[in-house]
Amino acid sequence: MPSLSRVEATARGALITVESYQVDLDLTGDAERFRSTVTIRFRATPGAETFAEVKPHRLLGVRLNDRDLDPALLDDNRLPLTGLAASNTLTVSAEMAYSNTGEGVHRFVDPADGETYLYAMSFLDDVQRIFAAFDQPDLKAPVTLAVTAPPEWTVAANGQLADRPAPGRWEFAPTAPLATYFVTLIAGPWHVRKDEHDGIPLALYCRKSLAAHLDADAEEIFTVTKKCLDRFHQLFAERYPFGKYDQAFVPEFNAGAMENPGLVTLRDDYVFRSAVTDTQRELRATTIAHEMAHMWFGDLVTMRWWDDLWLNESFAEYLGTRVTAEATRFTQAWTTFAMRRKAWGYAADQRPSTHPVAPEEVADAAQALLNFDGISYVKGASVLRQLVAWVGDEPFLAGLNAHFAKHRFGNATLADLLESLSAASGRELADWAERWLRRPQVNTLRMETAVDADGRWAEAAVVQTAPEAYPVLRPHRIGVARHAPDAPAHLFEVDLDPAADRGRTVLAELIGQPAIGLLLPNAGDLTFAKIRLDPASADAVPMVLPGLADPLARALLWGEALDAATDGERPVTSLVSLIAAALPAETEVIIAEDVLSLSRNLVDRYLDPLSRDAALLRIAGACATLLAGAPAGGSLQLAAARGLIEATTDTRLLAGWLAGEDVPEGLAVDADLRWALLHRLVVLGAAGEPEIAAEAAADRSATGAERAASCRAALPDAEAKRAAWEIVTSNTDLSNRLVEATAEGFWQPEQAELTAGYVERYFADMPAAARLRTPWTADRVATLAFPRYAVAQPTRELAAALLARDDLTPGLRRRVVDLDDDLRRALIARTAVAAAGA
Numbered sequence: 001m002p003s004l005s006r007v008e009a010t011a012r013g014a015l016i017t018v019e020s021y022q023v024d025l026d027l028t029g030d031a032e033r034f035r036s037t038v039t040i041r042f043r044a045t046p047g048a049e050t051f052a053e054v055k056p057h058r059l060l061g062v063r064l065n066d067r068d069l070d071p072a073l074l075d076d077n078r079l080p081l082t083g084l085a086a087s088n089t090l091t092v093s094a095e096m097a098y099s100n101t102g103e104g105v106h107r108f109v110d111p112a113d114g115e116t117y118l119y120a121m122s123f124l125d126d127v128q129r130i131f132a133a134f135d136q137p138d139l140k141a142p143v144t145l146a147v148t149a150p151p152e153w154t155v156a157a158n159g160q161l162a163d164r165p166a167p168g169r170w171e172f173a174p175t176a177p178l179a180t181y182f183v184t185l186i187a188g189p190w191h192v193r194k195d196e197h198d199g200i201p202l203a204l205y206c207r208k209s210l211a212a213h214l215d216a217d218a219e220e221i222f223t224v225t226k227k228c229l230d231r232f233h234q235l236f237a238e239r240y241p242f243g244k245y246d247q248a249f250v251p252e253f254n255a256g257a258m259e260n261p262g263l264v265t266l267r268d269d270y271v272f273r274s275a276v277t278d279t280q281r282e283l284r285a286t287t288i289a290h291e292m293a294h295m296w297f298g299d300l301v302t303m304r305w306w307d308d309l310w311l312n313e314s315f316a317e318y319l320g321t322r323v324t325a326e327a328t329r330f331t332q333a334w335t336t337f338a339m340r341r342k343a344w345g346y347a348a349d350q351r352p353s354t355h356p357v358a359p360e361e362v363a364d365a366a367q368a369l370l371n372f373d374g375i376s377y378v379k380g381a382s383v384l385r386q387l388v389a390w391v392g393d394e395p396f397l398a399g400l401n402a403h404f405a406k407h408r409f410g411n412a413t414l415a416d417l418l419e420s421l422s423a424a425s426g427r428e429l430a431d432w433a434e435r436w437l438r439r440p441q442v443n444t445l446r447m448e449t450a451v452d453a454d455g456r457w458a459e460a461a462v463v464q465t466a467p468e469a470y471p472v473l474r475p476h477r478i479g480v481a482r483h484a485p486d487a488p489a490h491l492f493e494v495d496l497d498p499a500a501d502r503g504r505t506v507l508a509e510l511i512g513q514p515a516i517g518l519l520l521p522n523a524g525d526l527t528f529a530k531i532r533l534d535p536a537s538a539d540a541v542p543m544v545l546p547g548l549a550d551p552l553a554r555a556l557l558w559g560e561a562l563d564a565a566t567d568g569e570r571p572v573t574s575l576v577s578l579i580a581a582a583l584p585a586e587t588e589v590i591i592a593e594d595v596l597s598l599s600r601n602l603v604d605r606y607l608d609p610l611s612r613d614a615a616l617l618r619i620a621g622a623c624a625t626l627l628a629g630a631p632a633g634g635s636l637q638l639a640a641a642r643g644l645i646e647a648t649t650d651t652r653l654l655a656g657w658l659a660g661e662d663v664p665e666g667l668a669v670d671a672d673l674r675w676a677l678l679h680r681l682v683v684l685g686a687a688g689e690p691e692i693a694a695e696a697a698a699d700r701s702a703t704g705a706e707r708a709a710s711c712r713a714a715l716p717d718a719e720a721k722r723a724a725w726e727i728v729t730s731n732t733d734l735s736n737r738l739v740e741a742t743a744e745g746f747w748q749p750e751q752a753e754l755t756a757g758y759v760e761r762y763f764a765d766m767p768a769a770a771r772l773r774t775p776w777t778a779d780r781v782a783t784l785a786f787p788r789y790a791v792a793q794p795t796r797e798l799a800a801a802l803l804a805r806d807d808l809t810p811g812l813r814r815r816v817v818d819l820d821d822d823l824r825r826a827l828i829a830r831t832a833v834a835a836a837g838a
Contacts, residue, residue, distance in 0.1 A: 002076060003125065003366035004053070006305055009136040012050050016084075016134065017043045018141040020174070023131050026148045027118060027187055028168070033057055034105060037093045038131035042141075044084035051078045053125075054132035055104075056094035063091045077128055092132035100735040101777045102254035104129025108735070110251070112209035112701050117188035119250040119265060123258060125365050127180040138304045138411040140177040146170065149187045156205065157185040158262040160243055175262065176242060177409045179302045184260040186248045193218045197226040198233070200240060205248040209701065210271045214249065217272060221247070224285045224328050228292050231327035232319075237401045238408070240292075241300055247288070251702055252737045254776050257287050259294030259316070266291070273703065274672035277635035279590045282330040289328075290320030301404060304411040306368030310357045310437070311417065313372070314380025317341070321381065332551055336590045337381075338525045339555040343598065345378030346530060346563065349442045350467075351818040357383060358414050358437040369775055370814050375440075382528035383436045389477045389526045390432075391425040399424035432475065435498065441470035445478065445496070445522060447534040448504075451515040460510040462521050464496055464503035464529075473498035479524040480507060481553065483544050484517025489553070491523055518544055525552060531560050532569075542578055546585035555591055562598050565606070568829040571836035572606045575599055576615045584625040589635040592626065596643035604749045605791055605822075606829040612749065613649075620647040632666025641667055645676050651686040671699050675707035682711045683748050689715065706741040713745030716754055721746070725758060728785050729769040736777040743784035752789060759787040763798040767805065770812040779811035786819045791826040799823070 019041040026035035040052070059071040064081055065088055073080055081090065098107035098118070103126045108117045120130055127133045147155045151167035159172035191211035195202040204221060206214040214221075225245065233239055242261040253267035270284045297319070298312035321341075325333035348354065355371060357380045362368050388396050399421035407416060414437065422429050443464050450459035462480070464473050476496040481489050496505045510519070518537035522529060533541070541557055548554050565575040579599060586592045596619070603615045627640035641664070645654065656662050658677045663669055669677070678695055681687035689712070696708040713724035727734060727742045734742075747755060762785060770778040787795060799820040803813065 002078065003364040004136060005364040006307070006362060009138070009305060012134065013136065013138050015045050015048045015050050016139070018134055018139045019043065020141050021131075021133070021143045021183075023143060023183075024146045024148075025130070025185075027153075028148055028150060031098070031107065031116075033095050033097055035093070036096045036131045037091065038133070040090045040092075040132070040134070042088050042090070042134070043086060044088055046084065046086050048084045049080065049082040050084070050134075051080050052090065052092070052132050053077050053128040053135045054079055054092060054094060055096075055128040057097040058095040060093040060095060061091075062093075063089075065089055079132065090132070094132065096129060096131075099129065099774075100252075100733075101774045102252055102736050103774055103776065106250075106252060108251045108702075110207055110209050110702060111705055112207075115189050115208060117186070117190070117207055117251060119186045119248065119253075120184045121254070121258060121265070122183045122260075123181045123255075124369055127183055130183070133180045135180045137179045137181065137302050137306070140179050140302060140409070140411070142174040142176065143178055143183055144174045145172045145183075145185065147172075147185060147187065152189060153187050154190045154192065154205075155185060155187045156190075156203070156246055156248065156263055158183060158242075158260055160262075178261060178299075182260050182299060184258070184263050184265060186250065186263070186265070190248070193222075195222050197222075197229060200229065201244040202226075203244070203246040205246065206268055206271050207249075207251065210249070210268060210273065213271050213273045220281070221284070221288070224288050225292075227327040228289045228323050231323045232292060232296070235319075235323075235397055235400075236296060236404065238296065238300065238404045240295055241409075242295060245292075247291075252735050254736060254780070257291045259291045259298055259312075261295060261299045264291045269703075273701070274670040275638055275668045277589050277593065277638050278330075279336065279593055279635070279639075282324070282333060282336060282590070285328050285330050286320050286324045286333055286336070289323045290316045293319035293323070296400075296404060300409060301407045302411050304413050305362065306365060306371070307359050307362040308412075308414055309362075309368060309371055309376050310380040311412065311414065313376045314357065314384055317377045317381035318384040332588065332590070334525065335552045335555050335588060337378075338552060339559060339590050339594045341374075341378045342382065342525075342528070343559065343562070343594070344374035345382065345528065346374075346442055347566075348374030349379055349440065351821050353814050353818050354440040354470075356438050356440050358433070360438065366775065366810055370779075370810060379442075379528055380437075385525075386436070386477065386527045387421075387432070390475070391421070391427055395425035396421065435472055435474045439470060439472045441467050441472070442528065442530055443474055443476075444530045444532060445476070445527075446532040447519050447521055447537060449515070449519065449534045449536065451536070455515055456512050457510050457515045460507040460519070462494070462496060462505045462507065464498070464500075464505070466503075473503050476527045476529060478522045478527050478529075480510075481520045481523035482510070482513075482517055483520060483548060483553065485544055485547060487517065489523075489550065520553060520556060522556065523553065525556060530563055531556065532564065533560060538570075542581045545578075545582045551588040551591065554586070554588065558591060558595050562595070562602070565599075565602055565829065566825065568825065568832040571833040572599075572602050572829060573611065573615065573833055573836060575602065576618050580618045580622050583622045584629065586626065587636065589639050592636060592643070593639045596623065596639075596646070600643075600646060602829075605789060605826045607833060608830070609749075609752075611833065616647045616649070620644055620650075623647055627664060632664070633668075634666070637664065637667055638673075641673070642676060645673075645680050648680075649684060651681060651684055654681050654684075655686065671701075671704070675699075675704070675711070679707070679711050679714060679745070682714050683716070683750055685716050688717075689720075702737075706737050709738050709741040710745035713742045714748055714751075716748075716751050718754065721755060721758065725761065725765075728781060729765045730772065732772055736780075739773075739777070740780055740784055743781050746785060747787060747789055749789045755787070756790075759790045759795055760798060762787050763802045766812060766816075767802070767808055770809045775809070775811050778809065779815055782812050782815045783819065786815070788819065788822070791823055791830065793827070796820055796823050796827075 022039040062069040155170040162173040249268035257266040293316040297315035403420040452458040518540040623644035630637035
């Protein structure tokens, strides 16, 4: 079906003004369909013609003003409207289909108790799966919703509940003006917890089978919510503008969360059923803060078109991290941002699909979906942090508040925001925006030093470079830190001028100082740039890193080592040596977790099988040492145990823990850890279908079903692989999560010979498979099912042949382009490893 183009949206926006939506949904039918009736009131240029969008199973009736329209006029998802009056009323009745892909109205039957739950996801093009609409972000209007549901169900929506005139009938008050992609509801036998803060009603929803787990964490979730609300009210003159603040933890959600005003939806993985690390609790807190930031950036003031997506996501990412660090117990949120989030941003910005933070043109909504990536989120947030460092926090916030006041409940563009920020800061921001927001790719800041005969720095400079394809240098305000063993850190700030000779900025403060320890550029992580140490500093890292007190500095040094290995500038074996030397001394959970996960990814793809086995043995040893020294029952112990499970080949240890034998004191072998142990045993050929079936029988939850699907796909058995591949490429009956879990478990580096025949099949089968599913799910499956461990030139040749076709979906093309580039990097890195070993 056609995706709305910017040209079409601009033309329609000039013709009509939407005044209101009156939506009535009947959810009492069968398990496949529901009834939808919407009345839209809108003004238009008299005599004009336009269209509304709807994606029905069956269109039942259409009435425009005083005339009935033939439902057969519907062309794909477009309903043509002609002969418009100055004031118009459009009523559309339809039978709509439930989905199992997390879009439209998603229907889920809980395997734990057989209860049915519904939730609505209207994002991007999917309100049309719920009711007919003018589906573009700049046609905002109040929405009044009424729902008929089974009488034992609970229903919630964006607006406040206004009336329940009969059992099963729920009528909600009109909302403030909303973009169509924010409309949501939940319906089912939801468990609810309620509270109130500063005059704002609060509620939490989850499935009944998760009730005890939500109750255990409700105080923490409410506390985070309240503290974030307070902090946003301190930062912004505009109070939270949407009445109540509900948060619903919904099953099989595609995203982390969705910022629907009045009813935020979050994936119910955030309702923890097993022991979790503080990193996972922090991630839940930053997600809550991120979605709350959207209440101002996206909901109160909405982008006019998807080219300004960054006005939503970059600001929510920046403010979500900032408010979490400032208002909650998770004070090290910027360390997590540096370690985990920026790794995502740097990777996205270096791939062939890179794009500006604020592109000049996003042709249609389908292209917009592809830009929900590490650039729109993390690079944009990092750019905002750099802007704050440059103009100052007070002028920055003054500009934001002026922006809210001017565009309240309306739409705005990059130009509108820059106007407000320039007026508040007194700085001309056009050149800054051109370099930072309109140009893609990432700069590298490399330290260059020379030492004189007396052991003092005769030369110290930061050299900024840019990729050949995008030769733009940028202004940076950065910190530079000198770290030495048994000495306090010395930190100072410096401005990097993009017009400087060859991008070189001399650090005059260091000239003549004793050349001891290491020099860390971008200390404090104030800018978005890759860093590289000078050779002497790189040599000093193994000695300095274990004793470095500042977790953010440690995160930056680990990030530099991981990135240098990713780029093939240093062999992965050197990274493994650093892990063996420094990881056992790590105390920050996020650093330990991400060093292990990111390095494991590099080891699996960048090393030949023999070298990989040796590297995993060393990583497992580092995890065992970390585990032995970690406090019992704490986050670090759990992180070390998970890392050991993923790296070890000691099936006796794994089976023993699964049986409750020789488990470290304080480590809970709960449902999630049991699945991790079983999955590793399956991969290693030490457990099979009987063990998977027994574990699934003991864990009859949705999570258990997903873990079992992943384990079955990971079985080192030809028939199991055949069945899994059929699910990945042709099954549309299973939900999004079960298909994704199967794809994720399929490829294992230990099973290269068994899965060799599926490398070619991926490139043959995936084009048709991608067209079977909606874009969000199809793109995710295409990524997970890619033969990422088949690091060889023939794999790249197969990718090139696929990309030469003209029948690929935009999402599949982008995924394969980027994943093929990952193979290119892996081949380069293998060359570096071979050269280092020669």
